[in-house]
Amino acid sequence: MARVLSQAVLAEIERARARYPRPQSAVLPALHAAQEEVGYLSPEALDDVAEALGLPVTEVASVATFYSMFFTEPVGRHKIRVCTNLSCYLNGCEEILDHLCRTLGVRPGETTADGRVLVEVAECLAACEEAPVLLADEDRHGHMTPAKVDALLRALDREPSATSPTGPAGDA
């Protein structure tokens, strides 16, 4: 009996499972789906994924903790990932990251106190022609400047949440 995942997500995991000859191959798609619903991979979410795929939860947790896009603790509803690799480094990513962190009052890897925005450094986002680049949730923003960071943060303010279907803070 699932603990936190909805029937819709369990059905999605079932469909993912059918795409591979072995159920374990569906772990990554299942974890993506679970994280999208819950906001992060809570112990309950990992249990549900393990049960849905017939795997030990330790195996699922081991996979979840290997990949940087999976979170096993609560994080900001919006995720801003600033590329700090070579081409962005050569084109001023440090100024962008500093400005973002100062404006939000966080350090890289931290979420704002209100639980709204996580700031992370990212490795090369494969968009070096637009350096410096960042990902705000699912959208890539290139040729970043401090002014464009400010505009981006204002836009995030206007929409409560772009990626989490559970909506504003506290109701997940």
Added chain:
Amino acid sequence: MPEPLLTRYLGQPGREEIDAYLATGGYRALARALRERTPDEIVAMVEASGLRGRGGAGFPTGRKWKLTPKRDGETRYLVVNADEGEPGTFKDRTLIEGDPHQIIEGMVITAYANQVHQAYIYLRGEFFLGHRRLSRALAEAYARGYVGRNILGSGFDLEIVIHRGAGAYICGEETALLESLEGRRGFPRLKPPYYPAVRGLYDRPTVLNNAETMAHIPHIVALGPEAYKSYGPPILYSVSGHVTRPGVKELPIGTPLREIIFEHAGGPRAGRSVKAVFPGGSSSAILTAEHLDTPADFESLQKLGSMLGSSAIIVLDDTTCIPAVIRRTVEFYRDESCGKCTPCREGTVWLSQILDRILCGRGRREDLDLLDSIARNMTGTCFCPLGESVPPSLRASLRYFRDEYAHHIEAGACDVAGGPHR
């Protein structure tokens, strides 16, 4: 200069949709392949084209296909590596976002040539836009009968599944990618015995190719190997860093670095000059302005102790502090090391600590030899190419820019970047 083949329609609005692709002759190569060619004939055409894998290693694609055993009744797989993450490389993402059907058509032809009926494309987790476009394109291709059962009435079946990664550079390494596709941590496998061609996905023979490689296939089949070669043969250079017109440049392989950087990428900003270049991503040994007349091909760059790799050209101008750049690359490999083998896991940490010391003005005279010695000890001892990617640029930088390191140690400051390093 020949017309571009792979990038000709990039940037046209709506290009990612199937009708736009069909309007310019899309999927005609597939139709001809299925109707007029045997699988072995396609393999022979690809071999004759001279195409070398575009993921970084440059292994001849036709030969790779021949190495995959084709025993009756044994399942084989096609896996396409779209986990693009080598710093400076963005050609695969550009193709996936800008012309996804070209890659799908290449995959179907490749599957037919290798008599494969199940294919996976491992797409980098951070490619959200690419995922949306590729998913939609794949659904269109299924709906129009270019993928799925009995493709174009030929009796050939192929299922294609998009598999999203979740943030791990190591999964671009082919055996780590297969581990990840099997639902595990992305730890690389030992070769031998785990050569993907013979023991790949689920221990079965697996054709594993890069996404750009797939985009070449329809053109080879449509034009024939000789006409295809007359286009260069073409290759996609990703040019970035300190240039005024960065981007994906489709050019004949072997175009000199100088021409790529100055004519096609606009050269450095006004008043600046080129100081150094990574010719093949941050895993390739760094070169200097003196090397700019080198043709950017496999052999010429190898002769210089560097490599073409994923053909990602990162340009550094004269305002760049080389030790700081090298530290950034070492930190990257340190953070992305999977931790499985000691030389990579420990070596990258030691190197970054020593570089930190040098850059914050507390370097010691013996540090330069120490850096070189650690890098030498990592060479050939790491489990997979990730750890092996660290020594080339570090060692080359110690050779070409030794004075700059020495100045940091002796003066405790940087003359180039103007100010202290963090």
